[in-house]
Amino acid sequence: MNILVGHTNMDMDCIGSIVLGKYLYPDYQAVKSRLIHPVAQNLYSLYKKRLNFIQSKELSGKIIDNMVVFDTRSQSRVKEYLELLQGPWSGNIIIYDHHHEDTSDINNATIIEGFYGANTTLVALELIKKNIVIDSEAATIALSGLFADTGNFTHTNIKPEDFHVAEWLMSSGANIKLVREFVNALNQDYQINLFHQVLNRIQYKNIHGNSVILCHLPLKEQVNGLAAIAEKVFEIENPDALFIVFGFQKEKSALIVSRSNTEAINLSQIMSHWGGGGHAQASAASVKGDHSDKLFSDLSQFLVETLAPALRAEEIMTKSVYCINENWSILEASLFLEKVAHTGAPVTDQEENLTGIITLRDISKARKASQMNAPVKSYMSRKLQTCNINTSLKDIGRILGVYNVGHLPVTRNNKVVGLITRTDYLHQWNNQYVSDKSL
Ligand SMILES: [Mn+2]
Numbered sequence: 001m002n003i004l005v006g007h008t009n010m011d012m013d014c015i016g017s018i019v020l021g022k023y024l025y026p027d028y029q030a031v032k033s034r035l036i037h038p039v040a041q042n043l044y045s046l047y048k049k050r051l052n053f054i055q056s057k058e059l060s061g062k063i064i065d066n067m068v069v070f071d072t073r074s075q076s077r078v079k080e081y082l083e084l085l086q087g088p089w090s091g092n093i094i095i096y097d098h099h100h101e102d103t104s105d106i107n108n109a110t111i112i113e114g115f116y117g118a119n120t121t122l123v124a125l126e127l128i129k130k131n132i133v134i135d136s137e138a139a140t141i142a143l144s145g146l147f148a149d150t151g152n153f154t155h156t157n158i159k160p161e162d163f164h165v166a167e168w169l170m171s172s173g174a175n176i177k178l179v180r181e182f183v184n185a186l187n188q189d190y191q192i193n194l195f196h197q198v199l200n201r202i203q204y205k206n207i208h209g210n211s212v213i214l215c216h217l218p219l220k221e222q223v224n225g226l227a228a229i230a231e232k233v234f235e236i237e238n239p240d241a242l243f244i245v246f247g248f249q250k251e252k253s254a255l256i257v258s259r260s261n262t263e264a265i266n267l268s269q270i271m272s273h274w275g276g277g278g279h280a281q282a283s284a285a286s287v288k289g290d291h292s293d294k295l296f297s298d299l300s301q302f303l304v305e306t307l308a309p310a311l312r313a314e315e316i317m318t319k320s321v322y323c324i325n326e327n328w329s330i331l332e333a334s335l336f337l338e339k340v341a342h343t344g345a346p347v348t349d350q351e352e353n354l355t356g357i358i359t360l361r362d363i364s365k366a367r368k369a370s371q372m373n374a375p376v377k378s379y380m381s382r383k384l385q386t387c388n389i390n391t392s393l394k395d396i397g398r399i400l401g402v403y404n405v406g407h408l409p410v411t412r413n414n415k416v417v418g419l420i421t422r423t424d425y426l427h428q429w430n431n432q433y434v435s436d437k438s439l
Pocket residue numbers: 013014071098118119149
């Protein structure tokens with residue numbers, strides 16, 4: 001017999017990949033892992049019949065000829081099926097996987113890979129290429145996988161192809177209301193309750209310029225759906241990274257759930273320290289032992305020791321800044337800005353202390369009032385926002401946005417040492433995107 005399998009503890013992206021995979025391999029039998037991930041439980045129960053998975057234990061004694069694996073390339077995540085291939089096995093294994101960071105150690109396998117936000121995208125692209133038509137239930141299941149693995153299309157691992165596949169799935173009749181039910185995971189009362197408990201306990205830390213949220217929540221026993229709670233907190237608070245340690249008294253174990261919004265904080269690396277895994281931006285680790293408070297302080301300490309400093313003003317500012325003297329006339333300032341092709345500049349006094357900002361807008365006000373000979377200090381803006389060389393990229397974005405300023409002088413002892421414009425700020429994000437793509 002030929003089988004289609006996914007990683008153990010199947011999630012929605014895994015199930016989405018298999019449901020589409022069945023169109024590529026119609027005579028293969030889909031097999032359910034021993035465990036279904038809690039976030040996928042709802043979807044699985046509702047589509048049990050449609051999915052028609054057999055249990056992995058039903059395979060014992062059967063001779064397996066070929067196997068297709070979805071959403072993993074690591075032996076440790078498909079152990080339950082590999083154990084069934086007894087003796088000298090000569091079948092084929094084909095892998096469809098989007099995890100480029102994982103250990104690739106399944107013997108004699110052909111890997112079909114594509115580093116999209118979701119594995120479902122990789123499989124869907126094959127169907128699109130072959131002009132295969134799918135039904136609306138498959139489209140709904142697949143689209144749920146796509147939403148889940150891309151954090152509702154906001155994780156930075158997302159690629160244009162993920163959007164392309166989403167469009168195709170919608171055209172194939174995916175039901176977005178159902179998708180919403182499956183991915184909007186805080187649907188249990190106890191989850192909402194725990195969500196508020198987490199919010200009450202979060203600690204905001206600045207670790208070398210990275211905004212990090214930490215939380216320790218001891219619970220009587222393990223419950224499902226904790227990752228969804230972390231996801232929600234992450235969405236609302238929007239830090240650079242989030243780490244929640246859930247302690248389980250009854251099981252004498254703990255779970256670290258983490259999310260990151262920056263390439264500088266690679267969670268699959270950090271979580272591997274505690275035997276966990278996942279993506280660079282979403283990862284978890286299960287830890288044995290009932291000392292979750294010790295685990296929490298170890299984790300905090302580890303982050304302080306290992307996190308790289310975040311981008312700061314010093315790294316993105318323009319260092320040679322054109323300043324305008326407050327006693328110059330508006331006309332002089334206007335000619336000067338035109339010459340250096342800037343839309344504004346910091347204004348300084350005789351001692352080179354920062355006293356204001358003048359922009360083309362201020363100059364045009366003076367022009368309308370026929371005051372081109374008035375001194376700059378009478379038209380400049382004195383309501384100043386400044387930062388220092390250590391201000392983080394995140395805080396710079398906040399200042400530019402909240403105060404609606406286009407020029408942010410970087411000062412030391414009231415002297416201008418640099419200037420950051422909106423363009424400089426946006427440029428940083430574009431740079432990050434380019435380096436994402438090169439992965
Ligand atoms: Mn996946």
